[in-house]
Amino acid sequence: MRRATPAVVATAAAGLIAAGLLAPSARADAPALTASVARVSTWSSGYGADVTVANGGDAPANGWTVEFDLPEGTSVSSHWSATKTQSGRHYTFTDVSWNGSIAPGATQGFGFNASGLGLPLNCTVNGSPCGGGSTPSPTPTPTPTTTPPTTAPPTTPPPTTPPTTPPTGGTPAGPVVDVATAAELRAALASAAPGQTIRMAPGEYRGSFVAQRPGAADRPITLTGPRDAVLVNDGPAGSGPSCPAPTDGWDSGYGLWLYRAPYWNLTGFTVRDAKKGVVLDASPHVTMDGLHVHHVDEEGVHFRRSSADGVLRNSTVESTGLVQPGYGEGVYIGSAGSNWGCHGNQDGVDRSDRVRIEGNRIGPNVAAEPIDVKEGTFGGVVRGNTFDGRGISGQNSADSWIDVKGVDYLIEGNTGTFAAPGTFANGYETHNPATTPSFPNGCGNVWRDNSSDLGGVGAYAIRITSTSKCAGRLNVVHASNTVKNATGGLTNIAVTP
Template sequence: MTRKRLHAVIAATASVAGLFGAVVTAEAAAPSLTATFAQSSSWDSGYGGKYTLTNAGDANSAQWTIEFDLPEGTSITTSWSSVLTRTGQHYKVTNAGFNGTIKPGGTASFGFNTSGLGLPTGCTINGSPCGGGVPSTTTTPPTITTTSKPPTTTTSVPAGDVVDVSTAAELRAALAAASPGRTIRLAAGTYRGSFVATKPGTAGAPITVTGPSTAVLINDGPSGEAPSCPAPTAGWDSGYGFWLYGAPYWHLKGFTVQESKKGVVADNSHHTVIEGVRVHRIDEEAVHFRRSSADSVIRDSTISHTGLVQAGYGEGVYLGSANSNWACHGNSGGVDRSDRIQVLDNHIGPYVAAEAIDVKEGTVDGVIRGNTFDGQGVSGQNSADSWVDVKGSGYVIEGNTGTFASPGTFANGYETHNPGTTPSFPNGCGNVWRDNKSDLGGVGQYAIKITSTSKCSERPNVVYASNTVSRAVNGLTNVPVTP
């Protein structure tokens, strides 16, 4: 019986009951969870899998447990956004701390990688069937989308300076039709898919995408055959939550990006402004400025839970590119000149698996100011064992507060390194630290560790006495302090 018919029967029965003194009570509100499985990627010896949970009930779920079996020869090697236990080929997965509550009409998800190609069978959620026996990538509950409208192949964009969108299709159409001075305004809801901006704004008329934190962008990719260097390509989904490609002068404000391969990526998109955006539950890095996306700003934003699949590549904010990647991302004299980027007043951590900020070689003259770094959960993989690793030159790092608490692998608060340094190319030199507060949790060696002074003899790094440190194994810094 449908809920509408049930209410009608209750109403009719209640009117009759008025004659005979009977009392009819409607059923209590309750959650109703289903789960759908899909492969997010695959390779010769395994695949990436994802379960999406949907609450079609009338009340919030408090927690969830999914159980399923994998055939012999297939096992889960890594998982994220969940707590997983195994008995033989039977797996039991419960929610993580942040995704147990699912509102009516809302969704949550978790993912895993496998060794072996066998698919899950016998799925149950909180003891009931997940809703389809052997999950299929071709069936998707309609409640996963944020709209009850049928999908359309074309979406018109109204004229005007402000375009309101409430579906993924409308957002993609608005991005494709963007022009200088236009604002794309997101309604609350979940937007699933690939969102790529390729139209430039101007200095006097930037293009803005804005929305509340409850406007959530999710990219379930990657999929298709990737080009040799990342570029928007027909048939390929990068997996990026929001991608600016050749799109300077864009402002991104207020919304959330989560559950994507990378969070926000700016390629050859100078004067990008990211403000008040939340990026979390990301497979690799949260925010990446590359391909000379110079003169950009990220401020007042919140980043956590990165590197869920590639811990060594789970940076919070990534400035530029390693020189080994300049063949793809170096479009200015062969160097990725993502210069003069400002990272201001952000909260980065916990569970940012690599550095909160990784400043790559070849970049210069940025500002890192007023940020809060929570180092809990830093992985130590791929030499990620500090809040900030500076391989660029001429950066001002001031007024930041950093803390560390277990678990994690933590060596120093701030570090410098000098890859590819030559007299004409002084990487990791000429940087300045002042007014930073560092709590190393009794584990970190130095608040500021300068790796080499000889490589920066012509342009030394400077550590001012206004920096403070507590609970350090060795102290403030390993170089002389400037008053």
């Protein structure tokens, strides 16, 4: 049989198309979704992950669903930017109102925290394998690691309530120094070296505890202990310098003070009965995980003197401002401009930038704001926290869960409530001290997926003080925020879808 030449076949096909008997081959534009899971932080009992959904096709995708299994012993403890359902060890995440549409070449995503160290298996996106192809590929479970994160973790919030048993580091990497007395702890802090772990036994440690030894990015220094390892400082005592610095014969009264001590991990223990709880001065890249700070005279945790890239997660801060209510913030990020003479160590400014406050419980009985974000700080994240406004004093203008004077903060997935006693005006507020092009204070901040109950007292869940001072760098309030029991409503500005 004689085969037709390609020219003959092409001519015949053209005739059939012309006759309407054979449709020309044409590929319709379509989305092509893939998904990837990346661990962005790891601790002894779990990890945080970002999931990125990418559209490699040539048409927009309108909605996505990512599904995967987790191995025995691992579960999702919290999540954000998606709706989660679960059946046994099988998890399904679907888009929310603002991240369902993905243009060609673009990405959207969500995140989760896992209790346990097993990674997702059998991942699919809209029913197809996450990596493309025809069958899902299981991801092997990693060898467990017990080394706490070596850098400020990332973009993922931990669980919205502290763990019942805070992480204590497991079998720490590097040399381990076990301490059981205040004298042993002071000696260990004074001689700490990169990669070392100082492990506290249960008990009460009284006195002044100051760390001035730096860790390293790949070998942080870890101070760890169980919840019933308790630091207590009955100070202050003696005469100190006008700008706080560790000085012989002077006790600052701080429960734990890191001074020029970057790259530390603080996990699990308690700080109480002190002038201030935990103070970081010129100490970037410090991660605090699972702490309990309570019954302190002033603020609970303070990131100060450009202590950038720090993290506070999984922790509880309550009963602050016992002596000075107006200075009793739960968490204080940066310094007021009036204090930059002491604490403005970066071109005259306290640049405690990119601090992450994630998955904590703050309140009740925090006498000032649960979080005060000061001017001159940029790019932080406040995510997945629970704020209990009972006991906010109203002193020194403290009448909200968060006062934001910083720039470009993401405030997402938090839950806030207020009930008597206390003074309460709004859930979240912005202010604009000394706003300049270099420091557009109180501008460029974003609120998303926050839930607010104002107790029938507060006016707005999110009150933006000025739009004119933020021209070109507006604050954004998304419609995914919710409010109830407000006298005013969700916000005093236009809502962004």
